[in-house]
Amino acid sequence: MFKDPRRVFIIILLLTILAGYIDLPQMYHPGFHIGPFNKEFTTKFGLDLSGGTQLVLDANMKDIGVADRASALESAKQVIERRVNFFGVTEPVVQTATSQNSYRIIVELPGISDVNQAISLIGQTAQLDFREYTDTNASISATTTYADLLAMTKPVGITGKDLKRAQVTFDTTTGAPQVAISFSSDGAKKFAEVTRRLVGKPLAIFLDNMPITSPVVKQEITDGQAVINGQFTQDQAKALALQLNAGALPVPVKVIQKETVGATLGQSSVTKSITAGVVGLTIVAIFMIAQYGWLGLFADMALVVYGLLTFAIFRWIPITLTLPGIAGFILSMGMAVDSNILIFERFKEEKRAGRPWKVAMELGFGRAWDSIRDANFTTLITCAILYNPGNWQFLPSSGMVRGFAVTLFIGVLASLFTGIVVTRTFIRVMYKEKQ
Numbered sequence: 348m349f350k351d352p353r354r355v356f357i358i359i360l361l362l363t364i365l366a367g368y369i370d371l372p373q374m375y376h377p378g379f380h381i382g383p384f385n386k387e388f389t390t391k392f393g394l395d396l397s398g399g400t401q402l403v404l405d406a407n408m409k410d411i412g413v414a415d416r417a418s419a420l421e422s423a424k425q426v427i428e429r430r431v432n433f434f435g436v437t438e439p440v441v442q443t444a445t446s447q448n449s450y451r452i453i454v455e456l457p458g459i460s461d462v463n464q465a466i467s468l469i470g471q472t473a474q475l476d477f478r479e480y481t482d483t484n485a486s487i488s489a490t491t492t493y494a495d496l497l498a499m500t501k502p503v504g505i506t507g508k509d510l511k512r513a514q515v516t517f518d519t520t521t522g523a524p525q526v527a528i529s530f531s532s533d534g535a536k537k538f539a540e541v542t543r544r545l546v547g548k549p550l551a552i553f554l555d556n557m558p559i560t561s562p563v564v565k566q567e568i569t570d571g572q573a574v575i576n577g578q579f580t581q582d583q584a585k586a587l588a589l590q591l592n593a594g595a596l597p598v599p600v601k602v603i604q605k606e607t608v609g610a611t612l613g614q615s616s617v618t619k620s621i622t623a624g625v626v627g628l629t630i631v632a633i634f635m636i637a638q639y640g641w642l643g644l645f646a647d648m649a650l651v652v653y654g655l656l657t658f659a660i661f662r663w664i665p666i667t668l669t670l671p672g673i674a675g676f677i678l679s680m681g682m683a684v685d686s687n688i689l690i691f692e693r694f695k696e697e698k699r700a701g702r703p704w705k706v707a708m709e710l711g712f713g714r715a716w717d718s719i720r721d722a723n724f725t726t727l728i729t730c731a732i733l734y735n736p737g738n739w740q741f742l743p744s745s746g747m748v749r750g751f752a753v754t755l756f757i758g759v760l761a762s763l764f765t766g767i768v769v770t771r772t773f774i775r776v777m778y779k780e781k782q
Contacts, residue, residue: 352772352775352776353776355768355772356772356773356776359652359768359769359772362652362656363652363655363656365659366652366655366656366658366659367655367659369388369659369662369663370655370658370659370662373387373388373389386663388659388662388663388665389662389665390661390662390665390668391457391458391665391666391667391668392457392458392617392667392668392669393457393458393667393668393669393670393672393747393750395457395669395670395747396616396617396668396669396670397457397458398457398460398607399455399456399457399458399459399460399607400455400456400459400460400461400462400465400605400606400607401453401454401455401456401604401605401606401607402453402454402456402462402465402466402469402602402604402605403451403452403453403454403602403603403604403605404427404451404452404453404454404469404600404601404602404603405449405450405451405600405601405602405603406419406420406423406450406451406452406598406599406600407598407599407600407601408420408448408450408598410598411597411598416450417445419597419598420443420445420450420452420598421443422597423452423597423598423600424441424442424443424452426597427441427452427454427469428441431454431456431469439454439455439456439457440453440454440455441453441454441455450598451603452600454469456469457667457669458667460607462605462606462607465605466602466605475506475507475510475552475553475554476502476505476506476507476552476553476554476556477502477503477505477506477538477541477550477551477552477553478500478501478502478503478550478551478552478553479500479501479503479541479545479548479549479550479551480499480500480548480549480551480561481499481500481501482499496551496553496558497553497556500551500553503537503541503550504537504541505530505534505537505538505541508534508597509530509531509533509534509537509538510528510529510530510531510534511528511529511530511531511534511571512528512529513526513527513528513529513587513588514526514527514588515527515581515584515585515588516574518576523576523578523579524579524580524581524583524584525574525575525576525579525584526574526575526576526579526584526587526588527572527573527574527575528572528573528574528575529571529572529573530571530572530573531571532571534571535569535570535571538568538571538573539567539568539569539571542564542566542567542568543567545564546564546565546566546567547563547564547565548563548564549561549562549563549564550562550563550564552575554587559575560575560576560578562576575587616670617670617673620670620673620674620677621673623677624673624676624677624680627677627681628650628680628681631650631681631684632647632650635647635684635687639691641777642687642691642694642774643687643691645770645773645774645777646684646687646691646766646770648769648773649683649687649765649766649769649770649773650680650683650684650765652765652769653680653683653761653762653764653765653766653769654680656761656764656765657676657679657680657757657758657761658676660757660761661676661754661757666750666753666754666757667750668750668754669747669750669751670747671747671748671750671751672747672750672751672753672754673754674751675750675751675752675753675754675755675758676754676755676758678755678758679754679755679757679758679759679761679762680758680762682726682758682759682762683758683761683762683765683766684766685719685722685762685766686715686719686723686762686763686766686767687766687770689715689718689719690711690712690715690719690766690770691711692711692715693710693711693714693715694707694708694710694711696711697710697711708774712767712771716767719763719766719767723759723762723763726755726759727756727759727760730752730753730755730756730759731752731756733748733749733751733752734749734752734753734756735749
């Protein structure tokens with residue numbers, strides 16, 4: 348199938364139409380809604396272009412030793428970063444600030460103007476706490492408050508930090524959704540000791556100081572597996588599992604300051620960036636046609652496909668575009684014709700050597716591939732370093748730098764596809780049309 352240029356041409360055409368549809372403003376299409384699959388496409392802009400929300404969180408360190416507070420604050424920061432990214436907020440700015448006994452985390456969320464939405468997004472501490480009753484004969488009535496329940500219980504030393512994984516399962520008897528949790532090796536040892544001590548007694552499970560369930564321990568549990576079944580709906584069970592997997596914060600936090608942040612650059616910067624990109628690409632397109640004739644025209648056509656396809660990927664994921672991210676996109680578009688220039692120059696060399704037109708073109712694509720591959724591979728390595736997926740302290744971790752790296756990475760991969768496959772297919776199909 349992929350050896351037939353005409354079929355590949357049809358696939359590219361369909362892919363281009365699909366990308367163009369995704370790239371349309373949201374008002375012109377409803378997205379994809381096929382059965383359980385629901386996908387809408389929007390262009391997300393970063394805090395510098397569209398504004399967003401800034402939250403200042405205060406970390407309560409009263410139960411953390413002085414020597415461990417810095418690491419606890421850094422762990423909380425990492426958990427919040429994972430959580431906001433897991434919820435679809437890309438390129439957040441999360442940083443810590445300490446002053447004497449004050450430990451704070453500053454969070455900037457691009458594209459979220461609803462402060463309450465932002466608080467619900469990251470304000471859930473997901474503090475899972477296992478507690479035993481100080482008096483197993485205490486009675487619980489409808490008037491018993493959460494504060495009363497806390498007073499009637501005491502911690503057993505097992506918290507969300509001891510969890511390894513949480514997932515939604517269903518009770519085999521009632522079919523009700525529940526959250527199955529597995530403990531880390533240390534957590535499993537603690538849980539085995541607690542369940543051995545509390546056989547025949549209730550073990551209360553609290554989430555953010557609110558009771559979820561109080562199952563009676565029937566036997567010692569040594570495999571580190573447990574179930575939370577607090578009469579959840581399926582959505583509630585999924586939300587709880589998500590919070591626990593995103594990470595239980597090592598310290599409680601509370602919002603002490605919240606505000607909506609205006610765009611620092613705004614629409615005018617986006618317009619100017621797009622204008623600069625269009626002017627630059629127009630000059631590149633004219634140069635390609637002037638230098639390589641109709642071969643340059645094919646490269647320009649492939650460049651249009653590249654632009655539509657790459658922007659569609661940005662909207663599909665979606666990628667939050669900051670000004671550096673837009674710069675990465677425009678840079679990758681300029682680089683997209685580099686491979687065609689290498690190929691066309693090799694083609695000229697083969698033609699000068701007396702080879703037929705078709706043979707010279709195929710050799711041009713084949714022999715230029717090694718140089719194209721190596722040049723783009725080094726760029727991809729640089730993008731990976733800038734993105735810093737491991738959050739290493741000696742590498743950049745700024746959200747805007749990562750945004751530049753992501754857009755450039757996607758752009759380079761797309762340019763390889765359009766520069767090699769799309770341009771080659773256009774030439775093969777048009778060449779046959781001429782015979």
